[in-house]
Amino acid sequence: MISIRDIIGVGIREMKVAVLSGKGGTGKTFVSVNLATVAENSIYADCDIEEPNGHIFLKLGEVEREKVNVKIPVVDNDKCNGCRICVDFCRYNALAYINKNLIIFDDICHSCGGCTLLCPEDALHEVDRGIGVIEKGISDDVTVYTGILNVGEISGVPIIENIMDKVDNGQGTTIIDCPPGTACTVIETVKNADYCIIVAEPSIFGVHNLNMAIDLVKLFDKPFGVVLNKCLPDFDPAEAYCQENSIKILAKIPFDRELGKLNADGYIISKESPKYQELFTHLLDSIEKGG
């Protein structure tokens, strides 16, 4: 049997698996931390930078902290002659010229560098502005990267890019815990993956968002499969959707109050229960063999 590793041409230690969902709260982090736990010497990258939670489960001792900066312009008002070329150029309206002063709205700036590049008087230069941090630590044999966006910041894309650069050089199966939705932040994580796991829940909300997540991974031509989480004995619209559309179901995890409680308390279920250790080991194996 041809394995996915043969197709994508990576060794057993370098496969990158993105875990995404469309809808929030379906169990991305739950699936991610358990996969990272059952894989040997793995890397876990928490890219849900707005609400990173992996570290609650993969507990870290000492962490290395690195600031993530973006470039923002600063004006030298002695040099600025009020020509407004920068103001007219900025499509994000991050600059304004009011009362003979150039005002820069740092929060809105996308760091494209255009204003600084175009200023005919060299009145603008760029400085670093921190938007968040990346924490790195070890939890047993899992190397954990956590991206954390500062409260009040608009976009965490630069943090995710930075984490992706780091795991590119890493050795080991990499599990990428993605943000919810299908926006620009998710693209950044999916682009870098060799395989995508979509976690869905058994509700019509789940199906609607599952559909969107599938469109996204198809767009980037990524092999993928679905994990159905919190399954109830009743009719499952997400399962029916997968069957109708011939979408591979990788695993079904039942709704289980005991499991839910352990997870909510920050335990990693595959360390607590042999049954779930087997489930996640099997899940990882099946992905490595081609989903």
Add this chain to the structure above:
Amino acid sequence: MKQLLILSGKGGTGKTTLAGAFIKLAQAKAYADVDVDAPNLHLILEQDVIPQIADYYGMDKAYIDMDICNLCGICEEHCRFNAISFVEDAFLVDYYACEGCGVCQAICPVDAAKMVPDIAGELKLFTNDAVFSTAQLKMGNGNSGMLVTEVKKTMQEAAISVPLAIIDGSPGIGCPVIASLSGVDMVLIVAEPSLSGVSDMKRIINTAEQFQAKIAVCINKYDTNVEKTDMIINMCKEINLPFVGRVPYDTEAVKAINNGQTIVDIDCIAGEAAKGIFAEVLNILNV
């Protein structure tokens, strides 16, 4: 118009489930779904009219006209988003990487780089006895905050003299959430009793506190973890935020949702709890 926004930080805690219930209970004449990445409210509030649909234009996208391009590569060199690359014999723009800044257009010596309008999503407005404004952002787009603002504006303009509007928000604390917070009177945070839920709740409270709105907290599926429920209630006491109630885990609620109904359309314990919470919310909002 008083605006109630429902947020959570963490995804999947039950924002839409409660928003749907409140809209029914209030017989709200104006409501909106600003979770433009993954809108779901329409699935439980069936509309029997055809919506007014409008294209939403985000940032323009770059395009390199290869008939004019002299292959100098200065655009690729200056693109901070790595959106331009030379593939085989042409400069191509990566649609998803381009943030529409216009640097390539500004510096191209032969005017081969152009900025073209781009449809980034779709706005939908349903008008019958109530106004329902919603939208869907196209996959992979980065303009969600601007679209959220449009959805709210569309609702406000269509329902001027309505006393109460209910807005279903998005998860997280970033761009769409910040856009949704602007100008609302009250934020109800739907928390989940788990360590993740508590951590995310703290971050959304810190985000919401930067705005003028009143903030209250409720818990969904509280009985899945009673200790964490108590922890959240105590936290609210410590920071002086009104705690307005808790909803039990209820398989009947799941069934209602999957039938396209809200939890107050059927007789269930989750629906009863939602009624109590909504009464508290109205008290605080002073409607």
